[in-house]
Amino acid sequence: MEQEPVNVSEFQKLAKQILPKMYYDFITGGADDEYTLRENIEAFRRITFRPRVLVDVSRINLSTTILGHKISVPIMLAPTARHKIAHPEGEVATARAAAACNTIMVLSFTSNCTLEEVASSCDAVRFFQLYVLKRRDVSAHLVQRAESNGYKAIVLTADRPRLGQREADIKNRLLLPKVKIYEGLISTKSHSDIGWLKSVTNLPILIKGVITAEDAIKAVEVGVDGIIVSNHGARQLDYVPATIFALEEVVKSVGNKVPVLFDGGIRRGTDVFKAIALGAQAVLVGRPVLYGLAVKGEHGIRRVIEMLRDELELTMALSGCCSTKEITRSHIQTQHERLKSLL
Numbered sequence: 405m406e407q408e409p410v411n412v413s414e415f416q417k418l419a420k421q422i423l424p425k426m427y428y429d430f431i432t433g434g435a436d437d438e439y440t441l442r443e444n445i446e447a448f449r450r451i452t453f454r455p456r457v458l459v460d461v462s463r464i465n466l467s468t469t470i471l472g473h474k475i476s477v478p479i480m481l482a483p484t485a486r487h488k489i490a491h492p493e494g495e496v497a498t499a500r501a502a503a504a505c506n507t508i509m510v511l512s513f514t515s516n517c518t519l520e521e522v523a524s525s526c527d528a529v530r531f532f533q534l535y536v537l538k539r540r541d542v543s544a545h546l547v548q549r550a551e552s553n554g555y556k557a558i559v560l561t562a563d564r565p566r567l568g569q570r571e572a573d574i575k576n577r578l579l580l581p582k583v584k585i586y587e588g589l590i591s592t593k594s595h596s597d598i599g600w601l602k603s604v605t606n607l608p609i610l611i612k613g614v615i616t617a618e619d620a621i622k623a624v625e626v627g628v629d630g631i632i633v634s635n636h637g638a639r640q641l642d643y644v645p646a647t648i649f650a651l652e653e654v655v656k657s658v659g660n661k662v663p664v665l666f667d668g669g670i671r672r673g674t675d676v677f678k679a680i681a682l683g684a685q686a687v688l689v690g691r692p693v694l695y696g697l698a699v700k701g702e703h704g705i706r707r708v709i710e711m712l713r714d715e716l717e718l719t720m721a722l723s724g725c726c727s728t729k730e731i732t733r734s735h736i737q738t739q740h741e742r743l744k745s746l747l
Contacts, residue, residue: 441638444669447646456724482688483533501705503528523553617657655683673715
């Protein structure tokens with residue numbers, strides 16, 4: 405009898421066995437030397453806990469609210485491309501899993517399923533990822549479709565003016581299925597313009613791809629409703645910081661003006677706790693969702709989210725936190741702080 409995976413890493417190992425090599429490499433790969441790809445995960449291991457034990461933790465509340473939408477756990481589904489390479493049901497299965505876990509899915513601009521197909525598949529809170537194109541009428545058309553199909557926010561990805569170099573895809577001569585969302589529409593290189601976007605939609609706008617204080621401050625100045633700290637899963641520019649080490653800089657620079665979300669390298673519930681301790685309101689999970697989808701479809705994604713949820717709940721209990729609001733900066737210590745304390 406096949407043993408059930410007990411953590412996200414085991415889902416990844418099973419996905420590697422199941423998926424064609426070129427598709428697995430596409431999902432897992434990063435830019436150039438993949439230094440940042442490794443760092444996104446390894447950096448979490450250099451942050452340790454400072455738990456409180458003299459606390460009643462008989463009741464743990466994992467819920468949080470994102471742009472007015474209450475979710476059961478501070479774990480959202482990040483926008484990731486082409487889910488049908490992992491499973492025939494693609495983003496429809498992903499949306500159903502998000503609904504079952506009572507959390508938010510961000511539908512990718514490069515989805516294999518249409519906005520309409522995903523919207524009609526289940527009743528859930530959905531956001532839509534957008535690249536603003538030079539053909540603004542095309543972008544406006546997509547935004548209007550998102551609005552009319554009940555999507556609750558636009559996630560503008562700003563860190564891809566050009567596609568990063570992913571050498572595994574070049575070696576594999578990667579061929580991918582058509583992208584249905586903008587099939588038949590003229591797409592060009594990204595050209596972000598938040599001011600214009602605000603003029604064509606009343607939906608909240610989050611900007612994704614920010615890793616510096618300078619960009620965070622600028623984003624707030626032009627009126628974004630939230631920031632997602634992300635280095636695009638280390639798929640764009642190599643040798644940028646791991647996102648967990650960029651997070652605090654962004655949080656401090658914006659104060660409490662807008663919510664800050666986190667994306668990049670989450671593989672454990674302990675990682676979720678650390679991101680919240682550094683100021684994130686919630687995290688987004690990308691590759692693990694695709695691993696779950698490849699292995700067990702909708703059920704696999706549900707298991708991935710449940711694993712992270714259960715690990716987070718245990719971490720909170722053992723750290724003396726009864727709610728996500730009680731997770732503070734004092735609950736963790738970075739490697740730099742540990743070294744400083746020894747001087």
